Amino acid sequence: MAPHRRHPHRRRRPVLVPVSLLVTVAGLATAAALGGLEEAPDPAPKRLGKGDVFDQARIRTKFEDAVVLPGGRDGVGIQGQRWLHVRLQVTNQSDETVQAFGMVDRTIPTVRADGKTIKSPDQNFTDGPRIVMYVNERSYNQIHPGVTAPVTMAFELSPTDPPPKKVELDVGRFHLFESFFWEVSEWQIESDTVPAGETPDNKARSVTRVHAKVELPVRVEEGS
Template sequence: MTEPSGGGGERQGRPVVVPAIALVALTALGIIALLGGLDEAPDAPKPLGQGAVLDQGMYMTKFVESRVKVEKAEFSFDDDKRFVELVFDVTNKTDETARVGMPPEQPERAFALTSFAGSLVRISPAFSKESGPFTFALLKGDESQQLQPDVPTQVVVRYRLKAGERPPDKVTIDVASFEEGTSFLNAAPQWEMVSEQVGEKFLPEIKARVTLPVRQEAGA
């Protein structure tokens, strides 16, 4: 028996067919959303060169140059000393005296440091342990290990070259930064290096990768 035309019954909608591949894609997106979304690839460090200025949080730093420095022997039986020097203009932006410090031997040892040189977490090519580093600040001709608040200061990080050793053509520095947090002991504000936990280690986040050509003077 056929239904009379123009009957009062509701018209049945046609079933919608969803392809299997679409269902799989929707399910996958739902799972990703529950897990917190797609992982974003970490940003590559900002590439910088000679003369660049970087805000490191605690410090405002200008990467002045890299050079070969020769210190003439005082006596005829001594040899001249040659160094590869990394030169920075550093301003301590905090309200307290900071230290020049030393570059860390390994990046995973840097996260607890707040000194300026502690933020130079990797220097390439690597120099031997016998070469240094030696660090100091120069203010009005005097050497110091202190960086006074809001006082632009030249900082030198140097490595001694062995007799006959050829200096590199360029030096590349991975530079970290700092942020203001709170001490877990007394909740007082304190500066700390921006780091991330990888397994059981804390690795500094590389804010910039700075490449400096090594300037060589005649006779160096």
């Protein structure tokens, strides 16, 4: 049987190529010609205020209030002192019990009162704020899965200085790191690496990535 021959005058059927694909290819070619592709800049931190809620993956935090109270209130300090209380409502969104102190301390690395830093990542444990979960006149630290608990960051104030008018909080977020090779997963704070040349001690370090900035007005209760 003789082989089938293509008719010499038969037109080939056109191949349809989506316009979007052509545009994408053209864009990539242009970017390559101009020196390659650049990463999109990180979005600016969200601006939040009193009563706002921020989802941090492992936990969710509501920023309720900032108030100056005398020592001895809500399980913080003793009489004769003044304390700035930053009140939060923290919900455990994971399937494991978490520690209130660790969650708040790690996800809120920096706090400023009227522009002055009163909490920083470099602070010693003894110089940092008191972080307490005070319920029914008892102190707790564990937050079970699905539970929302009141957590307070408390800063001792000078007895003579005027109280601050506002506080500002830098807020980070967790992400779930999964290793397919080791078949394990763990929660980690999202962070960025600061090069050695940009740190005071010329040592590279990891810093919490700030996803939200929260500003709270400070009120003063009588007797404070």
